[in-house]
Amino acid sequence: xxxxxxxxxxxxxxxxxxxxxxxxxxxxxxxxxxxxxxxxxxxxxxxxxxxxxxxxxxxxxxxxxxxxxxxxxxxxxxxxxxxxxxxxxxxxxxxxxxxxxxxxxxxxxxxxxxxxxxxxxxxxxxxxxxxxxxxxxxxxxxxxxxxxxxxxxxxxxxxxxxxxxxxxxxxxxxxxxxxxxxxxxxxxxxxxxxxxxxxxxxxxxxxxxxxxxxxxxxxxxxxxxxxxxxxxxxxxxxxxxxxxxxxxxxxxxxxxxx
Amino acid sequence: xxxxxxxxxxxxxxxxxxxxxxxxxxxxxxxxxxxxxxxxxxxxxxxxxxxxxxxxxxxxxxxxxxxxxxxxxxxxxxxxxxxxxxxxxxxxxxxxxxxxxxxxxxxxxxxxxxxxxxxxxxxxxxxxxxxxxxxxxxxxxxxxxxxxx
Numbered sequence: 001x002x003x004x005x006x007x008x009x010x011x012x013x014x015x016x017x018x019x020x021x022x023x024x025x026x027x028x029x030x031x032x033x034x035x036x037x038x039x040x041x042x043x044x045x046x047x048x049x050x051x052x053x054x055x056x057x058x059x060x061x062x063x064x065x066x067x068x069x070x071x072x073x074x075x076x077x078x079x080x081x082x083x084x085x086x087x088x089x090x091x092x093x094x095x096x097x098x099x100x101x102x103x104x105x106x107x108x109x110x111x112x113x114x115x116x117x118x119x120x121x122x123x124x125x126x127x128x129x130x131x132x133x134x135x136x137x138x139x140x141x142x143x144x145x146x147x148x149x150x151x152x153x154x155x156x157x158x159x160x161x162x163x164x165x166x167x168x169x170x171x172x173x174x175x176x177x178x179x180x181x182x183x184x185x186x187x188x189x190x191x192x193x194x195x196x197x198x199x200x201x202x203x204x205x206x207x208x209x210x211x212x213x214x215x216x217x218x219x220x221x222x223x224x225x226x227x228x229x230x231x232x233x234x235x236x237x238x239x240x241x242x243x244x245x246x247x248x249x250x251x252x253x254x255x256x257x258x
Numbered sequence: 259x260x261x262x263x264x265x266x267x268x269x270x271x272x273x274x275x276x277x278x279x280x281x282x283x284x285x286x287x288x289x290x291x292x293x294x295x296x297x298x299x300x301x302x303x304x305x306x307x308x309x310x311x312x313x314x315x316x317x318x319x320x321x322x323x324x325x326x327x328x329x330x331x332x333x334x335x336x337x338x339x340x341x342x343x344x345x346x347x348x349x350x351x352x353x354x355x356x357x358x359x360x361x362x363x364x365x366x367x368x369x370x371x372x373x374x375x376x377x378x379x380x381x382x383x384x385x386x387x388x389x390x391x392x393x394x395x396x397x398x399x400x401x402x403x404x405x406x407x
Contacts, residue, residue, distance in 0.1 A: 165378065166378065167377075167378050167379040167380075168377070168378075168379060168380055168381065168384075169369070169377060169380050169381070169384040169387070169389055170369040170389070171360075171369055171370060171377055171378075172367060172369065176367040177367070180367065181336050181367060184334070184335055184336045185332070185333075185334045185335050185336070186321055186322065186334045186336055187320065187321045187332045187333070187334050188331075188332040191336075220379075221381070224380065224381045224384045224389075225378075225379045225380065225381055226379050226380065226381045226382060227381075
């Protein structure tokens, strides 16, 4: 399954990101993995050594298991009409039922309550991370292609606002590091363009697997700002802006990061 | 002037005053591109200043700056190389650049190390506090002044 996933359809997104010209500090988005040391990059590309596959495999098992209140995820998403291949590349997306912006974690929890009679899983719990990892990995190699118009617009704007706002005792915005200083060294790291395509990811510093929101909390904490909770509306909106900045970039989860 | 306008002007003034008093570096302290008077009575100590420059808990300047021969691993290059900064800048010029660089470069990535106003979403443990104390700013200036390449 996973070896096949790596060969996934390389969808080419014609619609470029609808950023104001020159708003991001790059012409074409470059994955965070391009800025890693070669051994870390090698760890990510070896499916047998990549520790993230532990979570993908756990997720696959959870996906197949029937819940107490209802059917297994796999009984709806059996590869037919409701296949999840390529789906994660279009998230965050508006949920038709509520009109709200859902990231993958929110979608998984909504499926649990709507179709499986199960309570929501805690953000960063092993179970939610595993399911998210499994679903994200079904889009490996697929180009990010999120919708930013219509009902998604206000979320996109809020995320963009967060990205450009200076914060914390160090008074820096995401833009200062990831648009204006990518490629530069910040102590032991090379600053990347700050794309979400490797997440959820295994981070060596965490010695564990974590969500994009956990990474965002680290960046906020790094400038001595009060971080938002993982799963918060603020970070879900920011996630949409980040995905839009990265439109066209291939999904890589499970990524391996420093 | 209509009373409404007067009131608005008054409010703006009050706002400006509050802003100025929250800012640790006031306009009166700045001459050209420098703060010539030291921030403390006690002269800066270069040995302590070196620790401020490298330590994660203090200035952690090596995050962005490199100094030739300094024994600290992984020095960054987001900011300019400071190996010869002592030959380039006077202590007063360094003081303004370290204490409140946004006065000189409004869009800079270099944090203001002696400023508490106009900040946003600051983590609880750091609220209302400048990154460095006045003495630590003087110490780091004393260290950098010795670097002449």
